[in-house]
Amino acid sequence: GAGVSQSPSNKVTEKGKDVELRCDPISGHTALYWYRQSLGQGLEFLIYFQGNSAPDKSGLPSDRFSAERTGGSVSTLTIQRTQQEDSAVYLCASSPNLSGSSGANVLTFGAGSRLTVL
């Protein structure tokens, strides 16, 4: 598609349940990022993929959070045993260039997946 597509746009779940959030990046973009936006913390980096590898996953808050990317395209962010503090908007972004090039920091964001944990 023309932009970064994320699903679901809204997810309400109960504490303790697992959730999966999906990101479909712009076709041909090799780099993919997950960020989290919450009222108290602003926008925080979670993880970076280059192709199917994740050279930087330093922002994942705990081992309940994991992400994978397959075929150099779609990525899934999984949160296990959700907690109320996981409530946030999870934003995915992609960029067209390999690490080190001038375009590596030009990110296109999706509209996000709003997660509410009751």
Added chain:
Amino acid sequence: TQLLEQSPQFLSIQEGENLTVYCNSSSVFSSLQWYRQEPGEGPVLLVTVVTGGEVKKLKRLTFQFGDARKDSSLHITAAQPGDTGLYLCAGVRNAGGTSYGKLTFGQGTILTVHP
């Protein structure tokens, strides 16, 4: 630790007024970006400033990068209701000569321009 301090957090002004949003840090960034985000949407990149002292203009918006590459400002002239939104600054650091989109964001400025 919030590495990028953005101010003010809220700004409510009348159409036609001028405004400035500031983004400050004690750390040096290789470049700094400004985004605008509307409700229900992701942030949209407005500009990237790379060189210390650099000034970029985008219609009524003027962006400046501090000489020491630790701070930046966004100035809007003659604000219009269509400028309403969340404005975010984001810093980029190069690690070991490599660069990727690991951004450090400020807390954002919610701008409301009243007709």
